Amino acid sequence: MPVSSTKDRVTGAEPTADVARILDNAQVPHVLWGRLAFGLEIEFVIPDDHLESATNTLSTAGFPRCTNPNRINLGYGRARPVPDIHFHIELRYPDCTVLSLLAKPVTLW
Numbered sequence: 445m446p447v448s449s450t451k452d453r454v455t456g457a458e459p460t461a462d463v464a465r466i467l468d469n470a471q472v473p474h475v476l477w478g479r480l481a482f483g484l485e486i487e488f489v490i491p492d493d494h495l496e497s498a499t500n501t502l503s504t505a506g507f508p509r510c511t512n513p514n515r516i517n518l519g520y521g522r523a524r525p526v527p528d529i530h531f532h533i534e535l536r537y538p539d540c541t542v543l544s545l546l547a548k549p550v551t552l553w
């Protein structure tokens with residue numbers, strides 16, 4: 445089976461790379477965070493003063509922001525901060541559900 449087949453792809457790698465490239469191009473500092481290995485929710489930590497820029501940049505790039513805090517999945521024993529901003533990305537990336545942005549001070553120190 446070719447390495448590039450859907451079955452052999454690392455779940456979440458494509459949207460993670462896309463978001464990192466979009467934020468790089470917008471010169472928004474970011475750190476990949478969270479449970480990427482599960483491929484359901486991709487989390488990036490963004491400095492506070494860049495959070496609005498990151499949100500606007502990703503919205504402009506076609507990521508649909510969700511403003512309903514009750515619509516994010518907080519199940520499966522979430523033991524980490526609730527994201528400041530989130531986007532539902534399952535229509536664009538069927539292997540993933542949510543792209544989350546977390547403010548840096550809340551998350552890292």
Ligand SMILES: [Zn+2]
Pocket residue numbers: 510511512513514515516530532
């Ligand atoms: Zn939501």
